[in-house]
Amino acid sequence: MAKRSFPLSKVYILLESGPVVMVATAWASKMNVMPMSWHTMMEFKPPLIGFVMSDQNYSFGPLTATKECVINIPTIKIAEEVVSCGNVSGARINKFEKFHLTPKPAAKVKAPLIDECYANLECRVADKSMVEKYCFFVVEVVKAWIDPAVKDPLTIHHMGKEDFMIAGKTIKIKPKMN
């Protein structure tokens, strides 16, 4: 996909609707990726994102050690790959090879962009104070990319187990006047 740079001030638009994202890490030349739904915006400027990554996940080690990751936003096109990535551990296999995902170099971090995802957020860990208690990381988005060809991304939204809500249409809702 031909990506263009996306303004950091608009990153919240990509995330606050709650899409499943894929967190990519790289550590000692080994890359990994895992799906995640427990994330929230925390600040507009600089854009801060908070998310929970269990210390039972293989990615927890690389994220903690390198303090870098890329939050990639997939669409229905690779939904099976997303779910599959959550079903196996990066400790045992190379998920990029197994699920035919294409890593591309990021601009500011060593973790890879996933080419098949329509948006990619390069992140650095900004606050680890809630990691011990909740496995909750606060990261700063330092560079964002988007595929301008994707107008209404059919993001997937987890509803428990194998159930996913696919993004419906986007409408304008205005406040009532009176």
Place this chain on the structure above:
Amino acid sequence: MAKRSFPLSKVYILLESGPVVMVATAWASKMNVMPMSWHTMMEFKPPLIGFVMSDQNYSFGPLTATKECVINIPTIKIAEEVVSCGNVSGARINKFEKFHLTPKPAAKVKAPLIDECYANLECRVADKSMVEKYCFFVVEVVKAWIDPAVKDPLTIHHMGKEDFMIAGKTIKIKPKMN
């Protein structure tokens, strides 16, 4: 709406797809409500939710003082009311009256359930350690309610400014076998 009790172990299903929610508070017999999108699940058992509420919001005072709130989940049916509630301050008006929202008594907290919302989560503040730095509250869901008549809730998902994505269809996505 005729609500039934909803298992706390399944609360995550209601929230992780990223719906706009309405946070209700009650303080000294004054009720208020505001929409919010910056929330995430943080733990399954007990269900913990983290969310950002700016200290510029009127609700920040009541939430901090009472350590209680109800997270109500609306659908497209009251989308205009939801947006309107985010456009005015509870310091000046009674939003329940102005926007014809019906407060109902909760079982475990003083903040009200919003009857027009298909699900309601009664919450108590569990951790304030990130409030000063990020206005980030961690709350525990102590009681949950749902309208069993609502099968595929058309939740609304904020995409910035006046843009909202309406929940599309829910499908099963299974991992690839091989």
